[in-house]
Amino acid sequence: MGHTEARLPVIQFAGAAGVLDLGWGHPDPALLPVDGWAAATAATLRTAGWTALTYGYATGPGPLLEWLAVHIGSLDGRAPDPAELFVTAGTSQGIDMVCALLTRPGDVVLVDAPTYHLALRILANRDVELRAAPMDGAGIDPAATVELIARLQRTGRRAPMLYTVPTFNNPSGASVPPERRRDLVTALAGTTTIVEDDTYRELAYDGPAPPSLWSAADGGVVRLGSFSKTVGPGLRLGYLTAEASFVRRLATRGYVDSGGCLNHTTAMVLTEFGTSGGYARHVAGLREAYRERRDALADGLRAHAPELMFDVPAGGWFLWLRAPEGLVNGHGVALLAGECFYVDGGGRDRLRASFSMYGVDDLREAARRLGLAIKDMHADQGLGHPE
Amino acid sequence: MGHTEARLPVIQFAGAAGVLDLGWGHPDPALLPVDGWAAATAATLRTAGWTALTYGYATGPGPLLEWLAVHIGSLDGRAPDPAELFVTAGTSQGIDMVCALLTRPGDVVLVDAPTYHLALRILANRDVELRAAPMDGAGIDPAATVELIARLQRTGRRAPMLYTVPTFNNPSGASVPPERRRDLVTALAGTTTIVEDDTYRELAYDGPAPPSLWSAADGGVVRLGSFSKTVGPGLRLGYLTAEASFVRRLATRGYVDSGGCLNHTTAMVLTEFGTSGGYARHVAGLREAYRERRDALADGLRAHAPELMFDVPAGGWFLWLRAPEGLVNGHGVALLAGECFYVDGGGRDRLRASFSMYGVDDLREAARRLGLAIKDMHADQGLGHPE
Numbered sequence: 001m002g003h004t005e006a007r008l009p010v011i012q013f014a015g016a017a018g019v020l021d022l023g024w025g026h027p028d029p030a031l032l033p034v035d036g037w038a039a040a041t042a043a044t045l046r047t048a049g050w051t052a053l054t055y056g057y058a059t060g061p062g063p064l065l066e067w068l069a070v071h072i073g074s075l076d077g078r079a080p081d082p083a084e085l086f087v088t089a090g091t092s093q094g095i096d097m098v099c100a101l102l103t104r105p106g107d108v109v110l111v112d113a114p115t116y117h118l119a120l121r122i123l124a125n126r127d128v129e130l131r132a133a134p135m136d137g138a139g140i141d142p143a144a145t146v147e148l149i150a151r152l153q154r155t156g157r158r159a160p161m162l163y164t165v166p167t168f169n170n171p172s173g174a175s176v177p178p179e180r181r182r183d184l185v186t187a188l189a190g191t192t193t194i195v196e197d198d199t200y201r202e203l204a205y206d207g208p209a210p211p212s213l214w215s216a217a218d219g220g221v222v223r224l225g226s227f228s229k230t231v232g233p234g235l236r237l238g239y240l241t242a243e244a245s246f247v248r249r250l251a252t253r254g255y256v257d258s259g260g261c262l263n264h265t266t267a268m269v270l271t272e273f274g275t276s277g278g279y280a281r282h283v284a285g286l287r288e289a290y291r292e293r294r295d296a297l298a299d300g301l302r303a304h305a306p307e308l309m310f311d312v313p314a315g316g317w318f319l320w321l322r323a324p325e326g327l328v329n330g331h332g333v334a335l336l337a338g339e340c341f342y343v344d345g346g347g348r349d350r351l352r353a354s355f356s357m358y359g360v361d362d363l364r365e366a367a368r369r370l371g372l373a374i375k376d377m378h379a380d381q382g383l384g385h386p387e
Numbered sequence: 388m389g390h391t392e393a394r395l396p397v398i399q400f401a402g403a404a405g406v407l408d409l410g411w412g413h414p415d416p417a418l419l420p421v422d423g424w425a426a427a428t429a430a431t432l433r434t435a436g437w438t439a440l441t442y443g444y445a446t447g448p449g450p451l452l453e454w455l456a457v458h459i460g461s462l463d464g465r466a467p468d469p470a471e472l473f474v475t476a477g478t479s480q481g482i483d484m485v486c487a488l489l490t491r492p493g494d495v496v497l498v499d500a501p502t503y504h505l506a507l508r509i510l511a512n513r514d515v516e517l518r519a520a521p522m523d524g525a526g527i528d529p530a531a532t533v534e535l536i537a538r539l540q541r542t543g544r545r546a547p548m549l550y551t552v553p554t555f556n557n558p559s560g561a562s563v564p565p566e567r568r569r570d571l572v573t574a575l576a577g578t579t580t581i582v583e584d585d586t587y588r589e590l591a592y593d594g595p596a597p598p599s600l601w602s603a604a605d606g607g608v609v610r611l612g613s614f615s616k617t618v619g620p621g622l623r624l625g626y627l628t629a630e631a632s633f634v635r636r637l638a639t640r641g642y643v644d645s646g647g648c649l650n651h652t653t654a655m656v657l658t659e660f661g662t663s664g665g666y667a668r669h670v671a672g673l674r675e676a677y678r679e680r681r682d683a684l685a686d687g688l689r690a691h692a693p694e695l696m697f698d699v700p701a702g703g704w705f706l707w708l709r710a711p712e713g714l715v716n717g718h719g720v721a722l723l724a725g726e727c728f729y730v731d732g733g734g735r736d737r738l739r740a741s742f743s744m745y746g747v748d749d750l751r752e753a754a755r756r757l758g759l760a761i762k763d764m765h766a767d768q769g770l771g772h773p774e
Contacts (some may be wrong), residue, residue: 008449008469010435010655012442012647029437037440038432045425048397050416053424053619055399062395082395089476089623092645100512105492121641125487232440234651236476254508258479260399264621265424266653268397 013357016334020366022297022353023329023336025170025317030359031289032232033273033282040273048268056264058251060087060239064271068239071274072225075201077211083244086251089262090236091199091226095119095163098222098240099126101249102161102193108152110162112140114320114341114350116170116197119163130343133162139176140164142187149191162192167209168200171341171352172320173313178210185217192220199226200316202283205291209315212241219243227270229317229356230283237266290317296360297353300367307374308351317356325349327377333369400744403721407753409684409740410716410723412557412704417746418676419619420660420669427660435655443651445638447474447626451658455626458661459612462588464598470631473638476649477623478586478613482506482550485609485627486513488636489548489580495539497549499527501707501728501737503557503584506550517730520549526563527551529574536578549579554596555587558728558739559707560700565597572604583610587703589617589670592678596702599628606630614657616704616743617670624653677704683747684740687754694761695738704743712736714764720756 015021044052059065065082073079088094103109105127111120113132120130134144140162149159166176176184188194196213214223226238240247250256261267273279297319298312309322321335325348329335338350355363402408431439446452452469460466475481490496492514498507500519507517521531527549536546553563563571575581583600601610613625627634637643648654660666684706685699696709708722712735716722725737742750 008452009444010448010450011438011651012444026442029441032437032440034432034436034440038429041428041432042425045421045428049421050419051398053419053421053621054416055413055620057396057399061397063397065395089480089650090646092642093476096642104514118641118645122645123641125641127491228646232652233442233647234440234655236646236648236650236652254505254510254512255479255483258505258509259477259615259623260620261623263476263623263650263653264398265619265623266650268621 019332019334020358020362020369021334022355022358022366023334024357025354026357027229027233028289028357028359031286033278036273036278036282037232037269040276040278041269043276044269044272047272052265052268055259056261056267058256058261059085059247060261061264061267061271063275064267067271067274072241075208077215080241081244084241084247086240086242086247087261087263087267088224088238088240090228090233090238091197091224092118092122093236093262094224094238094240095122095195095197096126097250097253098195098224099123099128099161102195103128104158107161108157108159110145110148110159110192111343112164112166112169113344114169114171114338114347115163116165117340119197120343123163132342132344133164138180139166139174140184142184146187146191159192161195162188163195163197164213165197165199166213167198168203168313168316170200170316171318171336171338171350173311173316173318175210175314178216181210181213181216185213185221189217189220194221196221196223198223199229201225202230203287203290203317204315205287205294206314214241222246230286231270231273231279235263235266235270237263237270290356292360293355293358293363294319297355297363297367300364301370304367304371305374308370317354319353319355321351321353322349323351324374324377326381327351327374331369331373331376333366333373405719406721407719407745407749407756408721409742409745409753410721411744412741413744414616414620415676415744415746418673420665423660423665423669424619424656427663427665428656430663431656431659434659439652439655442646443648443654445643445648446472446634447648448651448654448658450662451654454658454661459628462595464602467628468631471628471634473627473629473634474648474650474654475611475625475627477615477620477625478584478611479505479509480623480649481611481625481627482509482582482584483513484637484640485582485611486510486515486548489582490515491545494548495544495546497532497535497546497579498730499551499553499556500731501556501558501725501734502550503552504727506584507730510550519729519731520551525567526553526561527571529571533574533578546579548582549575550582550584551600552584552586553600554585555590555700555703557587557703558705558723558725558737560698560703560705562597562701565603568597568600568603572600572608576604576607581608583608585610586613586616588612590674590677590704591702592674592681593701601628609633617673618657618660618666622650622653622657624650624657677743679747680742680745680750681706684742684750684754687751688757691754691758692761695757704741706740706742708738708740709736710738711761711764713768714738714761718756718760718763720753720760
């Protein structure tokens with residue numbers, strides 16, 4: 001029975017024939033490092049041998065933590081100590097585990113708006129109540145958030161966690177300015193723990209990403225990093241940085257102690273990919289490739305669908321389109337509706353367009369089809385063509 | 388920075404110099420399939436390419452589910468349909484996830500006694516109350532367990548889950564007889580969900596393992612299988628079989644939907660290892676090797692430490708010794724104290740000896756040292772040598 005004979009699906013993506021589906025935040029197959037990962041695995045098993053296959057050290061293989069500390073130092077406001085690092089089985093698993101540690105059923109978890117829609121489902125599965133944090137043009141409003149938490153506490157509610165994607169936000173692409181970051185961590189220190197989803201940091205196209213909330217804070221922030229976008233989502237590997245005392249609490253959870261590191265063999269291969277320089281070369285190539293894709297989609301939309309307003313994001317995978325209400329999928333192109341990124345009913349005039357999964361020609365064609373869809377919508381509404 | 392220069396630990400095992408430590412339930416490094424896993428990874432990336440690195444199908448790669456269905460059918464009372472299969476990130480993760488789905492904080496979870504000690508910590512982390520199920524010589528007592536659950540319900544408590552290791556139990560090595568299995572699943576059907584930890588099924592040394600509770604039941608059982616003992620614990624890969632409706636509930640959890648399959652890349656390599664026949668050859672070799680180790684330790688203990696009573700297990704990794712109270716670690720040999728396998732204070736006269744991590748010569752030497760430790764204990768107690 002070979003891979004090609006499967007009658008059941010192998011992967012999550014299921015496209016419709018002839019449709020350019022910009023709804024999926026998946027990597028371009030052509031950009032996945034198949035050969036590099038094969039070489040790193042071979043080298044790992046040759047040099048690390050059996051230690052790559054047995055129970056791993058709880059927080060991650062030492063050499064990975066040491067490499068990560070230096071690597072993060074090159075990307076962020078400061079380098080973590082290895083004792084502030086914990087290897088996760090991907091950001092989704094990290095959100096679930098951190099939420100389990102911080103919250104009890106019935107607690108309020110604050111989230112930014114818009115925010116990563118599937119994180120909302122991960123959190124909701126923990127039986128917490130999700131509420132949008134107060135926002136202004138720069139991001140979460142620190143003073144209003146402190147006031148909201150105080151109001152909740154006066155009614156006997158706890159709000160022990162705030163989830164946010166402040167850098168190259170999914171879906172909006174926006175980044176919170178450095179000054180607002182400092183204000184936010186200062187205002188919330190001692191009030192709630194900020195869980196910072198930092199998945200897109202390394203996919204920065206116009207210069208380095210702003211320093212993380214974690215690096216700007218003196219405690220009180222758990223930052224989740226990912227190898228899903230930089231290497232491959234199938235690996236289920238990421239990391240977090242947090243206070244050493246928080247890392248110790250994670251490391252002594254029963255399921256970490258029972259299984260060893262949450263994804264040891266894969267973490268050992270990532271160690272080799274990282275320390276050999278293969279990772280840095282690969283990610284440099286990704287930045288080039290995804291920057292071209294961003295620009296191709298942005299240029300195409302300006303040319304073919306000028307009604308769709310958007311800011312060009314400085315990183316990440318998404319254009320966040322302000323679209324005429326009623327624009328639906330069709331004409332061989334698909335987007336993700338904006339409502340799913342809000343807990344409070346916002347986003348009805350928004351669509352998320354991912355430029356990660358297709359090459360520049362397909363993205364230009366998708367923009368052309370979107371333009372046709374808008375023309376048809378106007379025609380249906382009796383408005384005539386916009387020209 | 389190479390693997391050999393690490394200042395932080397790479398793996399979980401940390402032995403003391405000169406000590407034969409039978410306390411760890413870890414595989415023998417010499418029995419880990421380093422070359423086989425390297426070959427399977429290379430073949431997977433060559434044939435499956437990018438599909439091995441992107442988001443996986445929620446319940447696991449189709450070809451793995453199809454192979455597993457046939458493979459389980461060859462080991463158990465019946466083969467699951469692929470829709471009854473879900474790929475986990477190891478049994479520890481499976482216990483945690485299933486407990487999250489079945490229980491609420493404050494619920495009672497029943498466990499067998501003795502049982503896998505780290506499962507107790509995984510469950511306790513979910514804020515449930517652990518209680519020992521009533522046991523008799525054959526295993527969990529079905530009628531007494533039904534009565535216990537009814538008593539709990541009369542006081543307003545829920546007992547939605549029973550965790551048990553009925554086959555080559557960790558730590559006892561015992562297996563529940565087939566008739567008791569049928570009685571148990573019949574008695575508990577509709578009353579509580581049985582979570583069957585089936586980690587050691589394939590390490591059967593004296594003929595096939597008894598059919599699982601899952602295969603004997605008409606629903607109401609979630610059986611957790613593992614590749615930690617048969618391939619390598621660092622993989623963090625396992626599976627479960629359950630009713631298709633339960634599998635669908637798992638597959639739609641937020642963190643599964645967000646990440647795809649819980650460990651897709653590794654699952655793709657396991658697919659290759661399984662379908663190529665490499666897995667079956669490797670496990671056949673393991674059965675031979677671990678049978679020899681079991682016999683070497685059992686023979687050594689009979690010769691050197693006849694005071695230690697035990698039944699010879701027909702599978703798994705452990706001898707469960709009835710030992711004189713006060714026998715402590717020392718003399719260059721270490722065991723795991725029995726108390727940790729009970730929630731209710733039992734096991735003070737028990738020690739778990741794992742024969743998985745050492746070769747036969749080391750196991751014979753460990754038995755000799757245990758004999759010396761017992762002689763010294765008797766001398767310290769003024770009882771003289773037992774001869």
